[in-house]
Amino acid sequence: MRLRALLDTDALGLRLLGGEDELDRSVRGVMTTDLRDPSRYLSGGELVLTGLAWRRDAHDSEPFVRLLVQAGVAALAAGEAELGDVPDDLVLACSRHRLPLFAVHESVAFASITEHVVRQVSGERAGDLAAVVDRHRRMMTSGPAGGGPDxxxxxxxxxxxxxxxxxxxxxxxxxxxxxxxxxxxxxxxxxxxxxxxxxxxxxxxxxxxxxxxxxxxxxxxxxxxxxxxxxxxxxxxxxxxxxxxxxxxxxxxxxxxxxxxxxxxxQLIAVERDRRDAARTVRRRLAQEVLELVQTGAAPAEIAARLRVAAPVLLPGLGAAPHWQVVVARVEWEGDEVEGGPVAQSLLEEILVDPLATGPEPSDRIAVAHTGDEAIALVPLPAMAAEHDGSEPGLLADALLQTVREPLSAGLNDDGRLTLGVSAAVHSAEGLRGALEEARHARRVAAARPGRVCAAGHQELASHVLLLPFVPDDVRRAFTARLLDPLKDYDRRHRAELIPTLEAFLDCDGSWTRCATRLHLHVNTLRYRVGRIEQLTGRDLSRLEDKLDFFLALRMS
Missing domain, CATH: 3.30.450 (Beta-Lactamase)
Structure with missing residues (x-):
């Protein structure tokens, strides 16, 4: 198909703004995008359709057009629905790079152009294909209720x-x-x-x-x-x-x-898929900005300000500030020929969707960035109740992989691995760096296990592991905060002295009589306080492992 044929199709209503000498170029595909840099999704010969959402000012047109030309696209078609006339700076940039430019009237849907090109590029179809495509075009352009793969x-x-x-x-x-x-x-x-x-x-x-x-x-x-x-x-x-x-x-x-x-x-469904992928750009950018602040040691106030920007985007209508969890994923291939970060990013966006949710939209509340071979998700949680009840809020590592292990293992085959780590929930910017390190360390725990698809949560960072010299200080601090913060919060609100009670109980080797005597309490009062400690933390002070965890947390606090 030649570009000239697009101008000869009245139903498309295209208007040529430049590139008259290039109309004999062949069109081998079509792509709709509003990404600032769509080059990774281009293979050459495409007609690129854009609504110009990538353009913030006149300086954006030159780099956008240059990327398209380097990718070998056939032409660019810009919609007039958002900005009215196509900006002069875009016309000049296309002229400078000899890239044909069309204006798409606001009454013409990109779906109509896409389907026309698909039909022409693929050759003559049987009558049933023409009927299906034509009816699909009409339904897709009839209103919001008519769209979608369904x-x-x-x-x-x-x-x-x-x-x-x-x-x-x-x-x-x-x-x-x-x-x-x-x-x-x-x-x-x-x-x-x-x-x-x-x-x-x-x-x-x-x-x-x-x-x-x-x-x-x-x-x-x-x-x-x-x-x-x-x-x-x-x-x-x-x-x-x-x-x-x-x-x-x-x-x-x-x-x-x-x-x-x-x-x-x-191909028709792929157009919708690409549109929804492009819509993830804002959420990915938010995650990337927060991640960069956390990793560069920015002040908590600066991170908190960025989180306040992210919260309405990821949880619209939420009244209280959310809590956050961090999930780290890594996809590794034998030989290292393939960059794992982008693969892990798109895969983590899918994994974090509720497995019972249908439709393409549930990932709208998931922000995933990637750096190197690692993908990092910032997952907002509705603010937890003021009273800690010992339950584990948020995502659990094993549950995330429960329904996806079979297909992902098939895709990874014998030369790939997916490992995933999940942090505890944190309620402030101060805790986000610790949550990131905790998720990364949990992922390393998962990587030490056999299998193609493995995950580990913060619960598996046992106290004896925290004593190892290579464990980051942020992971130790996160462990301490997770165990003691519920008690500190309760003491602050109720003046209950649970932390001093816990210290005395451990110092007395769990002896009720000696501890009660030291604290000048009745034994029943001591039992009530210890019961409250166990309820708030989900631990059992009759177990040696839990006593050790509390002992180390108090020593590291």
Whole structure:
């Protein structure tokens, strides 16, 4: 397809702003983006559609266009819905770099342009594909309620009698046809995701035919709309982040027209996938900014100010300031040819979604940054009740991997590992550095275990481990705060003297009589205080291990 053909299509309503001499360029794909740097998702030959959300001032146009030209895109099309006319600085930058530039009228949906290009690039389709795409375009542009992958899946069911589902790489159900039949069970979703990842690691082309629980499914990979199957240097760069389309049918005997139809559907869904990925940019940037402040030793007040900015974005409408947890993940491949950080980032964003949640939106409250081969998530928790009751708030390491271990192990195959560490919840900026080090140390504990997918939580940083010389001071402080802060808070509010009582009880080797005598208390009063200590901390002062933990915490405080 040539760029000139886009101008000849009246329905698209495109207006050429520059690049008249370059209209014979070929278009090999289409990508919608508002990222400031989308180059990693481009493979060359794309028509790039943008709403200009990346542009803050006139100085942003030159670097954006330069990145597109370096990636080898065919042309740029800028929407007029947000800013009205396309800014002159963008026109000049495109002219300077000889990049054809189109203006997209506000009445024209990017989905219409995308579907037109997909149809033309893929060649002539059978009549059913044209009908599905056209109906999908109308429904996608009719209003907010009409959008999303569910629309095209419903059309597959009604027009072609095909039941289909969109799944994440961990097997989470993102979308599915609502037209008849039972819901796809979670164990089937996990099994299909595992089969898809295992097949993808072999490099075989889709669709992959999978018999499971007496039914045959055909699995189609959903790749970024701007990335061809050959775009990634290594399949491991994307295998743990691509969605898949699972169709309840055996595609082995399908005609080319029907296979073409499903490939077109995956491209339509990929456009929505890319849009939602771009929407994560703000949350990722917030996490990156907080992480940089924490790691550079910024003042707690500065970190707290940044957290106050992050809280309304991640937990809109929340009245009280939240507590925070830190989760650290690392994806490592044998040979070190593949950078693990971006893979771990997209994977951690998926893992942190509630496994029972459906749809593509639940990750809107998850902020994940990456540095080197490590991904770091800043997870907000609604403020805990003023009274500590000894329960463990927030995320638990084992629960995070419970439903995703099977598919991820298949994707990691024999040459990859995922290790994950979870901190305790902290309620202030002062505790965030300790939480980060605690999560990192817990991840190292997980890395010492056998298996492709392993996790460890802060509960597993036992007191005897804290005595080792290589354990960071921040981890020791976090351990001490987690154990003693509930008691200090209670003493501050009630003047109950639980900390002095605990110190005396341990100093008297747990003797009720000697301790009561030393504190000038009745034994029943002492028993009440010790019971309150156990209730607030979830520990048992009759156990040697818990006594040792308290002893070390008091010594390190």
């Amino acid at each position: 629309v095209v899946l419903d059309l597959l069911g009604s027009d072609l009698d095909l039941r289909a589902w969109v799944l994440s790489p961990t097997g989470r159900l993102i979308a599915g046809s609502k037209l008849g039949g039972p819901a796809l069970p979670a164990e089937i979703c996990a099994g299909l995701a595992a089969e898809h990842l295992a097949a993808a690691r072999t490099g075989r082309r889709g669709p992959h035919r999978v018999p499971l629980a007496g039914t045959t499914y055909s699995l189609f990979p959903i790749r970024s709309s701007g990335r061809s199957p050959q775009a990634a240097r290594d399949v491991r760069e994307s295998v743990l982040s691509d969605w898949l389309l699972a169709v309840e049918a055996d595609a082995g005997d399908w005609p080319e027209e029907r296979l073409d139809l499903l490939q077109g559907v995956t």
